[in-house]
Amino acid sequence: MTPQRTLVLVAHPDLESSRITAHLTSAIMDLEHVTVHDLSAAHPDRQFDTAREQELLRGHDTIVWQFPWHWYSVPGVLKEWMDQVLTYGFAYGTGGDALQGKRLQLVLSTGGPEASYAEAGYNRFTMEELLRPLDATAHLCGLEMAEPLILHSAHGVDSDGLERHTARYRELLSAVPAAAGH
Numbered sequence: 001m002t003p004q005r006t007l008v009l010v011a012h013p014d015l016e017s018s019r020i021t022a023h024l025t026s027a028i029m030d031l032e033h034v035t036v037h038d039l040s041a042a043h044p045d046r047q048f049d050t051a052r053e054q055e056l057l058r059g060h061d062t063i064v065w066q067f068p069w070h071w072y073s074v075p076g077v078l079k080e081w082m083d084q085v086l087t088y089g090f091a092y093g094t095g096g097d098a099l100q101g102k103r104l105q106l107v108l109s110t111g112g113p114e115a116s117y118a119e120a121g122y123n124r125f126t127m128e129e130l131l132r133p134l135d136a137t138a139h140l141c142g143l144e145m146a147e148p149l150i151l152h153s154a155h156g157v158d159s160d161g162l163e164r165h166t167a168r169y170r171e172l173l174s175a176v177p178a179a180a181g182h
Helices: 020-028 051-059 074-084 131-143 159-175
Strands: 006-010 036-040 062-068 103-108 150-151
Touching: 020 036, 020 062, 020 103, 020 159, 051 074, 074 159, 103 131, 103 159, 150 159
Parallel strands: 006 036, 006 062, 062 103, 103 150
Antiparallel strands: none
8 A cells, every 4th residue: 555645735825934833834744645735935926837736735645734723714825725726627616536536634823812712702703614615625625624634822832831832743644544546
C-alpha cells in the first residue's frame, strides 16, 4: 500500500512575522509524508501557476489549509488560491473530479477565546456556523471535510499551550487515514 501523502497549504500573509502559524509550520517540516507549501512565499504576486498547484493537489491524499482566521474567513492569499486553482472542470463541474474522495483538514488559529464563538458570545456564531462556506467548498469539490483543529486565543497562548497544540497537530498529520481510492 502506498503511504498516504499530505499537502499542507500554509496561508499567512507574512509567515516570518507570525508566531503561531510559523511555529506550527516548522513543527511539521520533518514529517516524511508531508509536503509544506507556503502560498505567500511561493507566489508573492498572488499569481498562481494553476497547472502546478493542481498537480500538487493530485499528488496528495489529504489537503490541509493552515491559516489564521481573518475577518471570519480565510486570509486573502488562500481565497485567491481557491479562485485560481479550484476551477471548473478540475475541482467541480463537468469532468471536475480530481479531488473526489480526498480529505480536507482545516488547521486554524483565532484571536478570540472559544467562548466568543457561540450564539451568546462576542462573535454571535459558532465556528461550525462560520466555517460553513469552507464546508460547502469541500462538498462541491468532493472533498471529505475532517473535524477542524482550532487554536483559540492564539495571541495569548503561552509556550506550554502552543507546544500541546503543536503535538496535537503532529499527531493529527501522522494519524490521518488514506483517502478512499487514492
